[in-house]
Amino acid sequence: MEKQEFERQLSAVREEIDRIDKQLLPLFLERMNCSEKVAEIKQQAGIPVLNAKREQEILDRVREEAGGYGGSAAALYSAIMAVSRARQHQMLVGGGELRRLEQTADRSMKQSDVRAVCQGVPGAYSHRAALRFFEAPELVFRSTWKEVFETVKSGEADFGVLPVENSAAGSVSAVYDLILRYRFYIVGAVGIKVEHCLAACRGNADIKTVISHPQGLSQCSDYIEQHGLSTVEYSNTAAAAKFVAQERPDGTAAICSEEAAEEYGLIVLKKGIQNAANNKTRFVIISQKPVLPENADKISLCFSLPHITGSLYNVLERFAIHGLNLTKIESRPIPGSNFEYDFYLDFSGNIHTPDTLDLICALHDELPRFSFLGNYREA
Amino acid sequence: MEKQEFERQLSAVREEIDRIDKQLLPLFLERMNCSEKVAEIKQQAGIPVLNAKREQEILDRVREEAGGYGGSAAALYSAIMAVSRARQHQMLVGGGELRRLEQTADRSMKQSDVRAVCQGVPGAYSHRAALRFFEAPELVFRSTWKEVFETVKSGEADFGVLPVENSAAGSVSAVYDLILRYRFYIVGAVGIKVEHCLAACRGNADIKTVISHPQGLSQCSDYIEQHGLSTVEYSNTAAAAKFVAQERPDGTAAICSEEAAEEYGLIVLKKGIQNAANNKTRFVIISQKPVLPENADKISLCFSLPHITGSLYNVLERFAIHGLNLTKIESRPIPGSNFEYDFYLDFSGNIHTPDTLDLICALHDELPRFSFLGNYREA
Numbered sequence: 001m002e003k004q005e006f007e008r009q010l011s012a013v014r015e016e017i018d019r020i021d022k023q024l025l026p027l028f029l030e031r032m033n034c035s036e037k038v039a040e041i042k043q044q045a046g047i048p049v050l051n052a053k054r055e056q057e058i059l060d061r062v063r064e065e066a067g068g069y070g071g072s073a074a075a076l077y078s079a080i081m082a083v084s085r086a087r088q089h090q091m092l093v094g095g096g097e098l099r100r101l102e103q104t105a106d107r108s109m110k111q112s113d114v115r116a117v118c119q120g121v122p123g124a125y126s127h128r129a130a131l132r133f134f135e136a137p138e139l140v141f142r143s144t145w146k147e148v149f150e151t152v153k154s155g156e157a158d159f160g161v162l163p164v165e166n167s168a169a170g171s172v173s174a175v176y177d178l179i180l181r182y183r184f185y186i187v188g189a190v191g192i193k194v195e196h197c198l199a200a201c202r203g204n205a206d207i208k209t210v211i212s213h214p215q216g217l218s219q220c221s222d223y224i225e226q227h228g229l230s231t232v233e234y235s236n237t238a239a240a241a242k243f244v245a246q247e248r249p250d251g252t253a254a255i256c257s258e259e260a261a262e263e264y265g266l267i268v269l270k271k272g273i274q275n276a277a278n279n280k281t282r283f284v285i286i287s288q289k290p291v292l293p294e295n296a297d298k299i300s301l302c303f304s305l306p307h308i309t310g311s312l313y314n315v316l317e318r319f320a321i322h323g324l325n326l327t328k329i330e331s332r333p334i335p336g337s338n339f340e341y342d343f344y345l346d347f348s349g350n351i352h353t354p355d356t357l358d359l360i361c362a363l364h365d366e367l368p369r370f371s372f373l374g375n376y377r378e379a
Numbered sequence: 380m381e382k383q384e385f386e387r388q389l390s391a392v393r394e395e396i397d398r399i400d401k402q403l404l405p406l407f408l409e410r411m412n413c414s415e416k417v418a419e420i421k422q423q424a425g426i427p428v429l430n431a432k433r434e435q436e437i438l439d440r441v442r443e444e445a446g447g448y449g450g451s452a453a454a455l456y457s458a459i460m461a462v463s464r465a466r467q468h469q470m471l472v473g474g475g476e477l478r479r480l481e482q483t484a485d486r487s488m489k490q491s492d493v494r495a496v497c498q499g500v501p502g503a504y505s506h507r508a509a510l511r512f513f514e515a516p517e518l519v520f521r522s523t524w525k526e527v528f529e530t531v532k533s534g535e536a537d538f539g540v541l542p543v544e545n546s547a548a549g550s551v552s553a554v555y556d557l558i559l560r561y562r563f564y565i566v567g568a569v570g571i572k573v574e575h576c577l578a579a580c581r582g583n584a585d586i587k588t589v590i591s592h593p594q595g596l597s598q599c600s601d602y603i604e605q606h607g608l609s610t611v612e613y614s615n616t617a618a619a620a621k622f623v624a625q626e627r628p629d630g631t632a633a634i635c636s637e638e639a640a641e642e643y644g645l646i647v648l649k650k651g652i653q654n655a656a657n658n659k660t661r662f663v664i665i666s667q668k669p670v671l672p673e674n675a676d677k678i679s680l681c682f683s684l685p686h687i688t689g690s691l692y693n694v695l696e697r698f699a700i701h702g703l704n705l706t707k708i709e710s711r712p713i714p715g716s717n718f719e720y721d722f723y724l725d726f727s728g729n730i731h732t733p734d735t736l737d738l739i740c741a742l743h744d745e746l747p748r749f750s751f752l753g754n755y756r757e758a
Contacts, residue, residue, distance in 0.1 A: 014433075028448075028452060031400075032451060034399065047385070054393075069411050071701065074700075076455075076459060078699070143610070143612065145597060218525060235593060235613055312708075313699060316695065331709070
C-alpha cells in the first residue's frame with residue numbers, strides 16, 4: 001500500500017475517534033456533575049464518600065457488558081470513580097488536623113544556635129550533610145538512629161541528621177518507622193555526593209590492604225581490583241579511618257571521606273576512588289516540632305493500600321490531576337499482613353498551595369495508615 | 380432532612396449516573412474498536428504505536444473543553460489512550476527476544492550437585508537462605524556482592540545467593556545494578572526470618588557488652604536497652620560471632636543467628652532477642668543461565684519512565700487490566716539525569732501464561748531501559 005493510502009485510512013479512523021470523543025467528553029462531565037450532587041447529599045447526611053459495594057457493582061456490570069474489553073472497561077471505570085471520589089473529597093474540605101497543622105506550624109527554620117545530632121562519628125558523611133544544611137551548627141554524634149531520635153526527643157538537640165538512601169546504615173524504611181513511632185517531622189533534606197579517598201598514616205605509601213565499610217569497599221571495587229588490593233571490612237568508613245590512625249597497621253589504608261581523613265590526621269593518598277556510576281546519599285533533617293517553610297518544595301507521605309495495582313494507580317492518578325510529580329515511591333509489605341503494603345512517597349509541592357492542601361487532606365481522610373511526614377526544602 | 384429523603388435523592392442521582400453510563404460505555408467500546416483499526420493500519424505501514432504528538436493534542440483539547448474539570452478529563456483521557464495503546468501492542472505481538480527466551484529457557488531448576496555461592500561467612504543469614512532453597516548445595520562464601528557475581532560468571536558456582544531487602548549489606552538497587560551489568564537472571568527468592576540470639580563463650584554469662592553489625596544492634600535495641608548493655612559495632616553478625624569465639628573478650632557476647640553461634644562454637648544465652656516488629660530478609664537466587672520454571676509465580680522487571688506520576692499510573696493500569704498484583708515497587712533517580720527514574724517492580728504472574736507474556740512483551744517494546752530480570756518461584 002502507498003504511504004498516502006495509509007495516511008488516508010489513518011485520518012479516517014482518527015476522524016471517527018474525534019467524533020466519538022465529542023460525545024464521550026460531555027457525558028463524562030455530566031457524570032462529574034452527578035458526583036458533585038452525590039457529594040452534597042452525602043455531606044448533608046454525614047455519609048462517607050467511599051461506597052465500596054456500589055463501586056464494585058458498577059465495575060462488575062461494566063466488566064460484563066464490555067465483553068472482550070472487560071479488563072480495559074473496568075480499568076477505565078475504576079479511574080472515573082477515583083476522579084469523582086477525589087472531587088467529592090475536595091468538596092468536603094476534610095483533613096481537619098492537617099489543616100490545623102498547615103495553619104499553625106512554623107514557617108521558617110531556626111537558623112542561629114542550631115544544635116543538631118548526627119548518626120555516625122565526626123568525619124562521616126552525615127557530618128558533611130549537617131554542615132551543608134546548617135550554617136554553624138553545634139554538633140553531637142550518636143551511633144544508632146534510635147539514639148539520634150532520643151537526643152532530639154530529650155531536647156538535647158533541635159534537629160537530627162539521618163541518611164535515607166544509598167546508605168550503609170540500613171534502608172529508608174527503618175528511618176520512616178522511627179519518624180512514625182516518635183511522631184517527628186522531616187523538615188529538610190540534602191543530597192551528598194559520596195566521594196571516597198584512600199587515606200593512610202604518613203610514611204605508609206605502599207598500600208596492600210584497604211579497610212572500610214562493606215559498602216565503601218564495593219563503591220570502590222574498580223579501584224581495588226585495578227590495584228590488586230586485599231580488603232578488610234569495618235563497621236563504618238569514618239571509624240575505619242580512626243582505626244588506621246590509632247593502630248597504624250602496616251601497608252593498610254582506609255577508604256573514607258576526605259573529612260574523615262582530616263579528622264583523624266591521615267594523609268590522603270588518592271581522591272575520588274569511587275566507581276564512576278556512584279551517586280548521592282540523601283540525608284533528611286528531622287525535628288520534633290513541625291516546620292512548614294514558605295519555600296518548601298517536597299512533601300513526604302506514608303500510607304497503606306490493600307492491593308497495590310488497582311488502588312495505587314488510582315492514587316497516582318490524583319497526583320497527576322493536580323500536576324504534582326512524584327520523586328520517590330517505595331512499597332513495603334506490612335509485617336504479619338497478607339498482601340497489604342505501606343507506601344513511602346515523596347512528591348514535589350508546597351502544602352500552603354490550596355489545591356495541594358486539599359489533595360493531601362482528601363488522602364488523609366481516605367487512606368488507611370496515612371501519615372503526613374513533612375513538607376520541606378530539598379537542598 | 381430525613382434519612383429516607385437522603386436515600387431518595389441519592390438513588391435519583393444514581394439513576395442519572397446509570398443512564399449516563401449506558402451511553403458512555405458503548406462509546407468507549409467504539410473507541411477501542413477504532414484503536415484496533417489504527418493498530419492494523421500501523422502494523423501494515425510499519426508505524427510505531429505511540430504518537431506522542433497526537434496524544435498531546437487530544438489531551439490539550441480535552442483539558443480545554445472540560446473547563447473546571449480539565450485536570451480530571453486529561454487524566455481520564457490519558458488512561459483511555461494507555462488502554463488503547465496496550466490493545467494495539469497486544470495486537471502487534473512484539474517483544475521478539477523475550478518471546479524466544481520464554482520458548483527456549485529451561486523450565487526447571489537444577490536440583491542435584493548444586494554449587495552455590497553466598498555473600499557473607501558461614502552462619503550468616505544468606506547461608507540459611509541457601510539451605511532453605513537448595514537441598515544439599517555445595518557452598519562457597521564471598522565477602523562482596525561483586526565477588527558472588529564473578530564466582531557465578533567463572534562457572535565456579537551455578538547460583539548466587541544475595542540479600543535484597545532489610546539487609547545490612549546495601550540496598551536492593553545495588554544487586555539489581557549487578558544483575559543488569561552481568562546480564563544474569565533472578566531464578567528464585569526466599570524470605571528468611573531474622574532471629575537474633577545472644578551468644579558468648581562458655582563460662583561467660585555476666586554480659587555487659589554486645590558486639591554485632593549496626594543493624595543487628597538496632598534490631599535488638601529493646602533488649603539492649605532493657606539490660607543496659609553497651610554496644611560495639613562490627614562488620615557482620617556472623618563475623619562478630621567469630622570474633623567473640625576467637626578473642627574471648629570478657630563479659631562480651633555477639634548478637635547473631637543461632638547458626639552463626641553454632642558455627643563458631645558459642646553458647647546461646649538467649650534466643651529471639653530481636654524487637655517484636657522485625658520482619659524478614661529476602662534473598663534472591665541469581666544465575667547466568669535463564670530458568671523459567673513452570674510453577675514460577677513472581678516476575679521482576681526494571682524500566683525507566685520520564686515522569687513518574689502520569690506514566691507510572693498508566694503502566695500500573697496495564698497490570699490492573701490483566702489482574703496482576705504488584706508485590707514491590709521502588710523508584711530510583713537515574714544518576715546524572717533530571718527527573719528521570721528507574722523502577723524496580725515485582726508482580727505475581729507466570730510468563731508462560733499467554734496474556735502475561737503479551738503484556739511483558741508490549742512493555743518490553745514500549746518502555747525505555749526495559750529489562751526482564753526473571754520469573755521464579757518465591758519460596
